[in-house]
Amino acid sequence: HLSLKMAATNISKKRKIIADGVFYAELNELLTRELGEDGYSGVEVRVTPLRTEIIIRATRTQNVLGEKGRRIRELTSLVQKRFNFPEGNVELYAERVSNRALSxxxxxxxxxxxxxxGLAVRRACYGVLRYIMENGAKGVEIIISGKLRAARA
Known part of the structure; x- marks a missing residue:
């Protein structure tokens, strides 16, 4: 969508890079809020002259698509309204994360x-750690911060 604006107002390369970065960050934030519980793990934006393709990476792609593709259409219209895309100029695709243990x-x-x-902190961490290591990771570091259950105020 930014390449369309660039044709109208010739912005500098620096400004375009910043604008693209801000767009990506806002889109990522929006999708993180919307698709957090569906295993959302990232987004890729491909700008072509005809349309902008947004590829959503998630572990549960069925939930992202919704029944008969209803949810992905809702997300498409949400992105379209939020970022002022022309009608039919943006397309969303859902892609499954190839190895979710390594994401x-x-x-x-x-x-x-x-x-x-409500799982105990140490137990939850060891469960995740074991799952990641069993799936072929060379190493893993899990950092938990803030007050834990046993910690005093």
Missing amino acids: AVAQAESLRFKLLG
């Missing part, structure tokens, strides 16, 4: 839901 974002979400579910 840091997916594992952080998994750990988050375990902790929100």
Whole structure:
């Protein structure tokens, strides 16, 4: 969408890079909020002259698509309205994360839901750590910050 604006107002390369970065950050933030529980782990934006393709990477692509593709259409219209895309100029695709054990974002979400579910911190961390290592990672570091259950105020 930024390449369309560039034709109208000739902005400098620096400004275009910044604008692209801000667009990506805002899109990532929006999708993180919307698709957090569906294993959202990243987004890729491909700008072509005819349309902008947004590829959503998630562990549970069925949930992202929704029944009969309803949810992906809702997301498409949401992105279209939020970033002022012309009608039919943006397309969203869902792509499954190839190995979710090696996706840091997916594992952080998994750990988050375990902790929100009331599992003990150490037990949840070791479960995630074991799962990642069993799936062929060379190493893993999990950092938990803030007050834990046993900690005093």
